[in-house]
Amino acid sequence: MSTATLHSETHAHGHEEATGWKKYIWSLDHKIIGLQYLFTSLAFLFIGGGMALLLRWQLAYPSTQVMPSGDVGNPLSLSFINPQFYNALFTMHATVMVFLVVMPLLIGAFGNYLIPLKIGAGDMAFPLINELSYWVYLLSGVIMLAGFFVAGGAAAGGWTSYAPLSSVAAYNGTKMGQTLWAAGIFINGLASIMGAFNYITTVVNMRAPGMGFFRIPLTVWALFITAFLLLLAVPVLSAAGAMLILDLNFGTSFFNPAKGGQPLLWQHLFWFFGHPEVYILILPAMGMASDVLSIFSRKPIFGYKAMVFAMFAIGFLGFIVWGHHMFVSGMNLVLSAAFGVSTMVIAVPSAIKTFNWLGTIWGGSIRFTTAMLNALAFVAMFVIGGFSGIFMASTPVNIFVHHTYFIVAHFHYVLFGGSIFAIFASIYTWYPKMFGRMLDETLGKIHFVLTFVFFNLCFFPMHNVGLAGMMRRIADPTAYEHLRALQPINQFITLAAIGLGFSQLIFLWNFFRSLKHGAPAGNNPWEATTLEWTVASPPGHGNFAVTPTVYRGAYDYSVPGHPRDFIMQNEPPTSESIHGGATARRSVPTG
Amino acid sequence: MRFLFSRVPLLALTLLGLAISGAQAEIRQTSVWWLPRNVTMFGHEIDFIFYVILVLTGVTAVAVFSVMIYFIVKYRAKPGVSAVHSHGNNTLEVIWTGIPVFIFLALAIYGNEQWTQMRLKTPPADALPVAVIGEQFGWNVRYPGADGKLAKMSAASVTKENPFGVDSADPAGLDDFTTYGELVFPVDRPVRLYLGSKDVIHAFYVPEFRLYQDMVPGRIYDFVWLKAEQTGQFQLACNQLCGQGHYKMFGKLSVVPQSEYEAWAKGKAPQPTAAKETSTVPVVMAGR
Numbered sequence: 001m002s003t004a005t006l007h008s009e010t011h012a013h014g015h016e017e018a019t020g021w022k023k024y025i026w027s028l029d030h031k032i033i034g035l036q037y038l039f040t041s042l043a044f045l046f047i048g049g050g051m052a053l054l055l056r057w058q059l060a061y062p063s064t065q066v067m068p069s070g071d072v073g074n075p076l077s078l079s080f081i082n083p084q085f086y087n088a089l090f091t092m093h094a095t096v097m098v099f100l101v102v103m104p105l106l107i108g109a110f111g112n113y114l115i116p117l118k119i120g121a122g123d124m125a126f127p128l129i130n131e132l133s134y135w136v137y138l139l140s141g142v143i144m145l146a147g148f149f150v151a152g153g154a155a156a157g158g159w160t161s162y163a164p165l166s167s168v169a170a171y172n173g174t175k176m177g178q179t180l181w182a183a184g185i186f187i188n189g190l191a192s193i194m195g196a197f198n199y200i201t202t203v204v205n206m207r208a209p210g211m212g213f214f215r216i217p218l219t220v221w222a223l224f225i226t227a228f229l230l231l232l233a234v235p236v237l238s239a240a241g242a243m244l245i246l247d248l249n250f251g252t253s254f255f256n257p258a259k260g261g262q263p264l265l266w267q268h269l270f271w272f273f274g275h276p277e278v279y280i281l282i283l284p285a286m287g288m289a290s291d292v293l294s295i296f297s298r299k300p301i302f303g304y305k306a307m308v309f310a311m312f313a314i315g316f317l318g319f320i321v322w323g324h325h326m327f328v329s330g331m332n333l334v335l336s337a338a339f340g341v342s343t344m345v346i347a348v349p350s351a352i353k354t355f356n357w358l359g360t361i362w363g364g365s366i367r368f369t370t371a372m373l374n375a376l377a378f379v380a381m382f383v384i385g386g387f388s389g390i391f392m393a394s395t396p397v398n399i400f401v402h403h404t405y406f407i408v409a410h411f412h413y414v415l416f417g418g419s420i421f422a423i424f425a426s427i428y429t430w431y432p433k434m435f436g437r438m439l440d441e442t443l444g445k446i447h448f449v450l451t452f453v454f455f456n457l458c459f460f461p462m463h464n465v466g467l468a469g470m471m472r473r474i475a476d477p478t479a480y481e482h483l484r485a486l487q488p489i490n491q492f493i494t495l496a497a498i499g500l501g502f503s504q505l506i507f508l509w510n511f512f513r514s515l516k517h518g519a520p521a522g523n524n525p526w527e528a529t530t531l532e533w534t535v536a537s538p539p540g541h542g543n544f545a546v547t548p549t550v551y552r553g554a555y556d557y558s559v560p561g562h563p564r565d566f567i568m569q570n571e572p573p574t575s576e577s578i579h580g581g582a583t584a585r586r587s588v589p590t591g
Numbered sequence: 592m593r594f595l596f597s598r599v600p601l602l603a604l605t606l607l608g609l610a611i612s613g614a615q616a617e618i619r620q621t622s623v624w625w626l627p628r629n630v631t632m633f634g635h636e637i638d639f640i641f642y643v644i645l646v647l648t649g650v651t652a653v654a655v656f657s658v659m660i661y662f663i664v665k666y667r668a669k670p671g672v673s674a675v676h677s678h679g680n681n682t683l684e685v686i687w688t689g690i691p692v693f694i695f696l697a698l699a700i701y702g703n704e705q706w707t708q709m710r711l712k713t714p715p716a717d718a719l720p721v722a723v724i725g726e727q728f729g730w731n732v733r734y735p736g737a738d739g740k741l742a743k744m745s746a747a748s749v750t751k752e753n754p755f756g757v758d759s760a761d762p763a764g765l766d767d768f769t770t771y772g773e774l775v776f777p778v779d780r781p782v783r784l785y786l787g788s789k790d791v792i793h794a795f796y797v798p799e800f801r802l803y804q805d806m807v808p809g810r811i812y813d814f815v816w817l818k819a820e821q822t823g824q825f826q827l828a829c830n831q832l833c834g835q836g837h838y839k840m841f842g843k844l845s846v847v848p849q850s851e852y853e854a855w856a857k858g859k860a861p862q863p864t865a866a867k868e869t870s871t872v873p874v875v876m877a878g879r
Contacts (some may be wrong), residue, residue, distance in 0.1 A: 083836065087834075146616070162791075162832070229684065258809075306679065330812050341696070345696070348695055361666060363666060363674060371829045384652070390695075400798075464625070468625060470626065481826060482825075556679070558674040
């Protein structure tokens with residue numbers, strides 16, 4: 001790892017550019033690390049998506065089917081999906097999507113790529129730790145998926161891995177798989193923690209001259225706040241994972257009541273991480289979608305400071321709502337009241353953000369690029385996911401809809417409808433910067449329309465089957481008399497899921513084809529204002545030949561009297577167009 | 592509203608050639624698209640809150656989407672028309688922060704009030720006590736005999752052989768009888784449940800009862816009670832992932848007139864010689 005030890009005086013960021021294939025293995029450049037995260041997590045996205053299709057197939061055509069007539073099986077069913085494998089599939093689908101896809105895409109890929117570029121820094125504060133975090137993340141993914149190849153199969157206790165099912169081998173039958181799951185979670189947590197303090201240090205210390213905190217683009221604000229959530233929440237999960245490994249393999253009983261342990265301890269530890277995690281998975285998406293909406297509406301973000309404060313509020317409140325996942329475990333009334341109120345209150349900053357997004361497109365001059373369409377879909381789907389969340393926040397209703405497909409619909413509206421649409425918006429926006437070429441807009445729009453339509457056909461009816469009483473995590477709904485009538489809807493959902501899955505191949509084709517054949521992007525194809533668009537696409541090693549000086553906020557679009565409808569952040573003020581956007585507080589750059 | 596929600600999608604699906612077969616439809620007495628019928632006393636309140644939230648979110652959703660679509664159409668890029676330069680409006684921020692705070696707090700307080708009422712209402716003295724102890728993958732059920740009292744139970748005494756954790760010295764338990772996976776509740780009579788688990792976490796879930804309760808091993812839940820107001824056949828489902836056989840951990844649950852219940856209980860009552868606690872024999876619950 002020779003590059004790690006080189007400290008060139010000419011490079012302010014402390015390392016030199018690796019070349020050739022080595023670039024993709026040992027490079028300490030935040031941009032390459034971002035791309036490593038991007039490619040790896042997209043690969044995991046397709047693995048996790050494949051698992052989802054198998055799950056859907058089993059629900060539509062169960063191999064376990066036992067009908068009153070005695071008919072067993074269905075000509076369309078896949079016999080290799082037995083109940084244990086089904087349980088392993090949904091456990092690993094969620095684990096992969098949360099820990100190996102959405103988190104690394106938002107935070108690893110875009111966080112790495114965009115933070116230094118957007119604040120005018122040459123690299124992250126700790127490039128070596130940055131690269132280490134990627135390799136540790138990859139290792140955690142390999143360990144988790146290795147569970148499929150060990151005796152007993154992968155962990156099958158749900159991504160929440162409630163003890164004592166997860167912690168006692170005799171109950172789960174997947175001692176090895178569950179141990180690998182916990183080890184993967186622990187190691188994945190290390191990657192998150194390394195990334196988090198790196199981002200915080202970078203944003204605090206390495207902003208370009210003039211880049212006051214209230215001139216930072218919302219993408220960076222969102223990632224900055226998310227980094228604090230990671231730093232505070234992830235260690236708790238890592239600790240829980242370590243305790244789980246001890247319980248499974250070394251005879252402790254933290255969670256097994258038969259030997260004096262407490263199953264609710266796991267739930268508290270898991271959800272103390274798990275609820276901030278929900279916001280870890282959506283805050284960066286909110287930040288990036290905000291920027292995309294602003295760029296393509298040709299308007300400043302509506303209520304920039306309100307947006308920042310709303311994210312602070314979400315970040316803080318996110319730590320005091322975890323109990324709403326445990327209403328059904330028999331919670332003390334005072335506690336359930338407190339968690340119920342805090343859960344309702346956390347909806348307020350989300351509402352504020354939604355209104356400000358509407359304010360941003362109001363009066364705009366909207367350019368309907370694929371990126372913009374995805375960002376608009378993000379807002380709409382997030383609204384639906386937010387509304388279905390209100391049902392869960394109300395304790396009595398929560399009792400009824402808990403663990404039904406209603407909640408499956410809810411979190412897919414937030415995680416796919418929210419985060420994944422925002423990720424698509426971001427890929428379409430920043431791909432030209434990353435690779436110097438444009439994605440094909442026609443293919444992009446076809447991809448968007450198909451994804452949007454199939455997404456809703458797939459996930460909206462899940463609200464209905466959930467209300468109709470269908471439980472989640474059951475390998476065969478036809479085992480229940482009262483659910484058999486729902487089977488046509490389940491088959492319909494499965495068809496939509498297949499459509500949704502296959503639509504992504506268009507994206508894949510567009511993504512790889514455009515690497516070579518896309519139209520050249522130029523420095524600033526979207527006519528955006530932030531610093532990453534002032535440099536070449538892709539930016540060279542070290543990002544900025546000269547450290548930029550920032551004179552204004554990140555959103556000077558359509559300033560009256562200015563010849564263009566955007567003013568770059570590093571454009572010095574002229575007499576008629578002084579628009580700081582916010583206070584012109586200077587920070588002292590140290591990068 | 593209910594008509595709209597329940598019938599239109601069904602019609603659409605039927606047109607798509609996914610008609611629901613008659614053989615399947617007879618089991619459900621309500622639409623497959625909506626809440627199953629409610630048969631318990633507390634269910635009315637839960638359904639009411641559900642509809643309050645549905646109307647509230649539905650109206651807001653229509654409003655938000657209307658505004659969004661209007662903006663998208665009206666403010667599409669047009670040659671020669673530039674965007675408004677605005678960084679926001681503090682009055683609007685105050686309004687759209689204040690109104691949601693008010694609505695969400697009201698919802699939280701109202702929902703919590705209802706929940707507290709439900710939970711604090713102590714079961715009437717004549718409530719029928721029934722113990723249900725989950726295990727991988729079935730339900731141990733214990734009913735009181737003629738004395739109307741179950742033996743004393745404690746979570747600490749729950750073992751493989753003694754799934755209910757009963758105190759065998761307690762004379763109240765002598766006439767108790769047990770079933771495996773079969774529950775019968777008398778209609779219009781309060782039933783007090785004692786819920787627990789032998790191994791992992793299970794959950795007692797009956798959608799028509801609007802009832803879900805986790806059964807965490809190591810404790811006996813004694814606060815759940817209900818009153819079924821209609822007779823019928825239902826399925827009790829475990830709704831907390833409990834392992835390989837989770838998907839078929841269901842039980843038979845009937846709500847019957849009091850007289851029918853008494854006849855059933857009489858038939859189940861233990862013979863005098865077998866009055867001691869007997870361990871239940873797990874039955875493979877495949878099919879029906």
